[in-house]
Amino acid sequence: MSSNLVTSEVLEPYAQALMSVAQSNDLVDRFGEDVSFILSLLDESSELEDFLANPLVNADAKKNVLAQLTSETIHPFVLNFLRVLVDRRRILFLRGVCKQYQSLLRQLRQTVLADVTSAVELNDEQKEAVRQKVVAMTGAQQVELDTRIDPELIGGVIIKVGSQVVDASLRGQLRRIGIRLNSAA
Known part of the structure; x- marks a missing residue:
């Protein structure tokens, strides 16, 4: 899959969905902080990214690990969003979705x-x-x-x-x- 196709077909719709929830609940900046936190987790641990992308690990295990790592820090809406990514087998695109959200946030904030x-x-x-x-x-x-x-x-x-x-x-x-x-x- 080409990079542009991944961006337009996968990353943008999920990032847009997260932005839509953020805007409708007046949580745009909070979600921006949460996305930055998630990216820092991924940067600190390549094992986490490998674990989430591994198709042999079941969805419940991925959700449990994400909840343990983030539930004290991120908004419950963002945690639910992560669960949706796991359920739809899109969690391997987590880094890209987070970066796309940051891009949307920069556009919004000029x-x-x-x-x-x-x-x-x-x-x-x-x-x-x-x-x-x-x-x-x-x-x-x-x-x-x-x-x-x-x-x-x-x-x-x-x-x-x-x-x-x-x-x-x-x-x-x-x-x-x-x-x-x-x-x-």
């Missing part, structure tokens, strides 16, 4: 997601400077940063917003200098 890769951890002042740069690039009202560290950059940052890329890293600058020197020779 927020853009900026992937920021830096050589070292950015401090609050640097993050704010990146936010301002992204606002200038996109005209968005709000900016959400997804930061990663890549020591191979040597210094600086790479900012990706959709298809736009700003490479302000030392590695990128050295590469551009090398290209200019090669074309001048």
Whole structure:
């Protein structure tokens, strides 16, 4: 199944359904927090994701594990949603559905997601400077940063917003200098 087909046929309808429940109950932000919590669980434990995707594990076992891990933290509506995903054998798409919900939430809040890769951890002042740069690039009202560290950059940052890329890293600058020197020779 192609990535776009999975997105349009599976992820979007479930994320839209969750958003619909959230909006009708004025829980959009709460569900956003719950989805972030679920994604952090999946990030912390690849075994959990493997367990949920395993077709040999019965549905009740999956529901019990999800309830044990999340019932104290997430809203009961979201827990019921997870149960529906298990019952419909769509729980293996949990990460994608959660990311799609976050995307819908960003659209609703007129927020853009900026992937920021830096050589070292950015401090609050640097993050704010990146936010301002992204606002200038996109005209968005709000900016959400997804930061990663890549020591191979040597210094600086790479900012990706959709298809736009700003490479302000030392590695990128050295590469551009090398290209200019090669074309001048």
